[in-house]
Amino acid sequence: MNHVEDHASQIVAMYEHIHSMESLTINAQTMATFDQFLGLLSNEHGSEFATQVLAQAKIEAVKPQIQHLFSMASSLYEQHWAQRLVASTAAQQLLIEEYPYFNHYQRATGLEINAVKSLAEQPIEHVLMVGSGALPLTSLALHQAGLQVDNLDIQQDDLLLGKQVCDALASGNEMNFIHNDICQQQNLAKYDVIWLAALVGDEQIKNSIITHLFEQMRPGAQLVVRTAFNLRTLLYPSVDESGLAPFQLKLKIQTYADNFHSILIAQKPI
Incomplete structure (x- = not known):
């Protein structure tokens, strides 16, 4: 298996791992898993390598599901932080000091x-x-x-x-x-x-x-x-x-x- 095929397999395996979770909840373990997944999709990979990975049949087959999963996870993450900010008596401080992005x-x-x-x-x-x-x-x-x-x-x-x-x-x-x-x-x-x-x-x-x-x-x-x-x-x-x-x-x-x-x-x- 070459580097392109190996990277594509890692992406699919990580997606399947996240997809198999009983439920998506925002906690340290889930965020660490998503950070690991995002690392596989780093912008630091060159365009030629990325094009070859994206052309893999196994990637094309799961692309819509990955986008759906990420959209759902992003929504949950935003709601989690929104609720924390609304409930806080020091919302501005919480946002600046603790919100990662x-x-x-x-x-x-x-x-x-x-x-x-x-x-x-x-x-x-x-x-x-x-x-x-x-x-x-x-x-x-x-x-x-x-x-x-x-x-x-x-x-x-x-x-x-x-x-x-x-x-x-x-x-x-x-x-x-x-x-x-x-x-x-x-x-x-x-x-x-x-x-x-x-x-x-x-x-x-x-x-x-x-x-x-x-x-x-x-x-x-x-x-x-x-x-x-x-x-x-x-x-x-x-x-x-x-x-x-x-x-x-x-x-x-x-x-x-x-x-x-x-x-x-x-x-x-x-």
């Missing part, structure tokens, strides 16, 4: 904000976060950057929990929370930038979302799509440059730090 969100969102501002011909003011979820840390970072933020999520329970988190971390914020399917949301021309979370929908749904956004957004508005490349496409339904058409791609950021998603920034032509 706090710095990641700060840096990633800061990178995106700087990018859209540098690409925009007019000041960025009003933005929409699609798939804000139970732990809307991106929305909070956008709010802290002085932007007017609307949050949209198809899952009402997560949306309401996310609102509680925002109230706990940014008392007096004026963010809006919209329960809807983004493909049913009509009044999108008011937004200067729309963020699309990495775990919103599968590839087919993402294509439908991008088509709807193009129809509804105003010319000149920007779309930020969080996606993945190489082995990380096993975790996130990915979007490539061609998948953004007829938007015009303005910037592509392929990050090699493991906790970072990749970023596509596009604009509706003026």
